[in-house]
Amino acid sequence: MTPPLAPPKRKDPLTKTRAPLLPPGARSRTAKGLAAAAAEGRFALQVCAECGAVIYPPRDACPRCLSPRLPFRDVPRDGVLLAETVIAASSDPYFRERLPWRIGTVRLDAGPSIVTHLHGDVREGDRVRLSLNLDKGGQAVAMALPTMPMLHMADDRQWRELTCDPKFRRVLVTDGRGRVGQAMAQALSQAEAAIVFVGIADSWKPFPGEAALRAIARVEIVPLDLTDTVSVGDLAGEIGGRVDIVVNTAEHVRPGGMLERTGLVVAREAIELRYFGLMRLAQSFGPALRARGADGVNSAAAFVNLLSVHALMNWPAYGVFSSAEAACLSAAQSLRAELRPGGIKVVNVFSGPLDTEWYETVPPPKVTPSALAAATVDALRRGLEDVYVGDVAEDVRARLAVNPKALERELGP
Amino acid sequence: MTPSASRMPYDGIVVAAPVTIPYRRYSINSAHWWIGRAIRGVLERSGLRSRDLDGLSVSSFTLGADTAVGLTQHFGLSPRWLDHVPLGGASGIVALRRASRAVQCGDAEFVVCVAGDTNQVDSFRAMISTFSRFAQDAVYPYGSGGPNASFAMIMRNYMQRYGPTRADFGKIAVAQRANALSFPYALMKQPLTLEAYLASRPIAEPIHLFDCVMPCAGAEAFLVCRDDRARDLGLPAARLLSTIERYNAFAEDAIQERGGWPVDVGELYAMAGIGPEQVDFLETYDDYPVISMIQMEDLGFCAKGEGAAFVRGHTLTNDGSFPHNTSGGQLSVGQAGCAGGYLGLVEAVRQLTGAALGTPVPEARIGLVSGFGMITYDRGLASGAALLAGID
Structure with missing residues (x-):
């Protein structure tokens, strides 16, 4: 059984912060197909389109029939741990700092043998469940987990290298005025975050749910206005060195395309809050996050963007909003690359219309703020990078994968 | 298993002039240096001159951009038969098999088979990370x-x-x-x-x-030729069975x-x-x-x-x-890279030739x-x- 994680001690300011080394990151282009599955928490290997062989390591020709058609497909992830070893000497600096390190060979029921990281609760001969995850460098790796949930399973030392679990971490929720921010604070507190800083702009203005928000355990209200560079900088100056996860809950949902209004006021507001707000957060909190990616149990871990799934394809009914979301998605991709040297994950949580006031005319299915918050915490716990929440988001993603042009037409009137 | 009926015996093929260049834990010299010394060792042992060597087989992981062909110019050799066998621990056996058939068929008369690798600080890590x-x-x-x-x-x-x-x-x-x-x-x-x-x-x-x-630097080599040629040179040799x-x-x-x-x-x-x-x-x-x-x-x-x-x-x-x-x-x-795949073969020839x-x-x-x-x-x-x- 995994020993429960001990809360980290207060940091001695005189000790050196451990540099965020990354595990070996070189991969063939074909092997990067694993990363696409790992980013979403799927377990996909190459499956020969001609003979059906399940293939690993990734190849460019089927070892059974030499077919070059080897798409990645979701496959059953269970198998048997045939042999394990505890590496006590490693030539790589990242692993040297983390020895001893357990790996093993798993024979998948689906066929191939996989060399994999091992969760502390699995033993030689056990049935195990494989998970594909992105490591600190953003490359896919496999890890063998118990087939049944175990007590304190998420606290495993090797597993925590692959996840961004909020437990004992300090989280900044950037906007607590709305239901999404409040649900997020609640979910993160329940996930045992050490502190949940919740940003409130113009704190003299009361807002619905304020009392309940203040009553959540370990919530600390902080002044934060994402439209104000000075405000974001001031807060980063105060708490930036001890924020491990940033969850940007700022919303600016408005119906309408470009022709329904004259002028740029709404669009400018959206860009100011969402796009420039993201940039302000990135510039103020990013450097400290990137420097603290290996700083112990409460190392910096993630930057979470809540995005409309219509960032991926414009929904003209909310056309201006969709285009601002698309700008945020592009910025998030840049931020992902920029934070990678620190081992920090940028998590994009895509959802369809939320069950909130700005979507009142939109028919269901809609995503409740608490479902969005739960999906976000789940993504952090599993170390995901791209998450689709709710039926609309799943639908858009599926259609986009098959035929983007058809989706563009379908989203219009 | 029955022998394949079509396989020709290695009649008259011998291995001679076993050479080991003493290993070192680390070396600032290149693989070329080690391999060159081993080839020279074969020449000294056999009494042959460079121009007599008409076949060359090379095994190495640390030659950088070079393969066997570059080594012909580096060492001033002009063989008519050339092989490159970077097969690690199987290098010696594979080089011997190919060289023996070349000699048997007359494509070459004297094939020097050589394996050598250097070991510099951090070169082992670099090798295994991109093996x-x-x-x-x-x-x-x-x-x-x-x-x-x-x-x-x-x-x-x-x-x-x-x-x-x-x-x-x-x-x-x-x-x-x-x-x-x-x-x-x-x-x-x-x-x-x-x-x-x-x-x-x-x-x-x-x-x-x-x-x-222990990863180290070193080189091993041997000569493949016909038994009558070895006899002419007065070389003790082992027959390939x-x-x-x-x-x-x-x-x-x-x-x-x-x-x-x-x-x-x-x-x-x-x-x-x-x-x-x-x-x-x-x-x-x-x-x-x-x-x-x-x-x-x-x-x-x-x-x-x-x-x-x-x-x-x-x-x-x-x-x-x-x-x-x-x-x-x-x-x-010690394991001198590909020479590790030659070590047992060179030692066997020494044991069999007294x-x-x-x-x-x-x-x-x-x-x-x-x-x-x-x-x-x-x-x-x-x-x-x-x-x-x-x-x-």
């Missing part, structure tokens, strides 16, 4: 334990399946060290006890320190428990017209003792799973029963040499073996 695409994609990112971790899982599985203890593997390592104490070029010069073997620090369980070879070579065998085994030898071992003995009981000494590829034990089984000295019992029944020393890795093997001499540098195997008439290598993902892909005999 193969599969290693890069699917092994090195898992703890970067290198071959130690890969063989740890092979050893662990073998122990579970067939029951040998660490002491059984220790017996192999300890016996080899005993053989190495009289071999002048061994890097490991201290006697090794079973207690010290068992107490050594873990590297990747169940592999401990004395299960591992038979060989086998196999890649990626038993891919269906979830974890490697056997090399490729069982596929072809019948042919190895049939072609030589002898059985395992007539072998006077065995040189296995010993990057880890478990691999040597697997070779004892796969080469027909005992049945699968009986390697431990077989080891317990012999001293494995040059002056005892079933001499094994008579120079001390890589475990005691030129042992250390303790000779008494009345050594037939030696079996095997090669194994190239663990590109989870198992060694290349296996080979050769039977050699002394000339009375």
Whole structure:
């Protein structure tokens, strides 16, 4: 059984912060197909389109029939741990700092043998469940987990290298005025975050749910206005060195395309809050996050963007909003690359219309703020990078994968 | 297994001029320097001149941008037959097979086969991190334990399946060290006890320190020619009786428990017209003792799973029963990259020609040499073996 994680001690300011080394990151282009599955928490290997062989390591020709058609497909992830070893000497600096390190060979029921990281609760001969995850460098790796949930399973030392679990971490929720921010604070507190800083702009203005928000355990209200560079900088100056996860809950949902209004006021507001707000957060909190990616149990871990799934394809009914979301998605991709040297994950949580006031005319299915918050915490716990929440988001993603042009037409009137 | 009817015997093919350039733990010299010295060693031993060498086979991992062809200009050679065999532990056997057929067919008269690698600070890490695409994609990112971790899982599985203890593997390592104490070029010069073997620090369980070879710099070489040419030169030589070579065998085994030898071992003995009981000494590829034990089984000295019992029944020393890795093997001499795949072959030729540098195997008439290598993902892909005999 995994020993429960001990809360980290207060940091001695005189000790050196451990540099965020990354595990070996070189991969063939074909092997990067694993990363696409790992980013979403799927377990996909190459499956020969001609003979059906399940293939690993990734190849460019089927070892059974030499077919070059080897798409990645979701496959059953269970198998048997045939042999394990505890590496006590490693030539790589990242692993040297983390020895001893357990790996093993798993024979998948689906066929191939996989060399994999091992969760502390699995033993030689056990049935195990494989998970594909992105490591600190953003490359896919496999890890063998118990087939049944175990007590304190998420606290495993090797597993925590692959996840961004909020437990004992300090989280900044950037906007607590709305239901999404409040649900997020609640979910993160329940996930045992050490502190949940919740940003409130113009704190003299009361807002619905304020009392309940203040009553959540370990919530600390902080002044934060994402439209104000000075405000974001001031807060980063105060708490930036001890924020491990940033969850940007700022919303600016408005119906309408470009022709329904004259002028740029709404669009400018959206860009100011969402796009420039993201940039302000990135510039103020990013450097400290990137420097603290290996700083112990409460190392910096993630930057979470809540995005409309219509960032991926414009929904003209909310056309201006969709285009601002698309700008945020592009910025998030840049931020992902920029934070990678620190081992920090940028998590994009895509959802369809939320069950909130700005979507009142939109028919269901809609995503409740608490479902969005739960999906976000789940993504952090599993170390995901791209998450689709709710039926609309799943639908858009599926259609986009098959035929983007058809989706563009379908989203219009 | 029956011998393939179409395989031509190696009549008249001999191996001569065994050369070892004494190993060093680290070297600031290049692989070219080591290989050049080994070729010169063959010339000095054989009395041939550079222009007499009309065949060259090179094995190395650390030549940088060069292959065998670049070395012809580097060394001022003008061969009419050239080969490049970067097959790690199988390099020696494979080079010998190809060179022998070239000589037999008259494509070349004197083929020098040479393997050499340098070992500079950090070059081992650089080599294992990019050893193969599969290693890069699917092994090195898992703890970067290198071959130690890969063989740890092979050893662990073998122990579970067939029951040998660490002491059984220790017996192999300890016996080899005993053989190495009289071999002048061994890097490991201290006697090794079973207690010290068992107490050594873990590297990747169940592999401990004395299960591992020490990466080093060095070179090995030999000459392949016809027996009459060797006689003309007054060169002691060993006859090549038979060989086998196999890649990626038993891919269906979830974890490697056997090399490729069982596929072809019948042919190895049939072609030589002898059985395992007539072998006077065995040189296995010993990057880890478990691999040597697997070779004892796969080469027909005992049945699968009986390697431990077989080891317990012999001293494995040059002056005892079933001499094994008579120079001390890589475990005691060191692993000089591809030269590790030549070490047993060069030592066998010395033993069979009465030129042992250390303790000779008494009345050594037939030696079996095997090669194994190239663990590109989870198992060694290349296996080979050769039977050699002394000339009375």
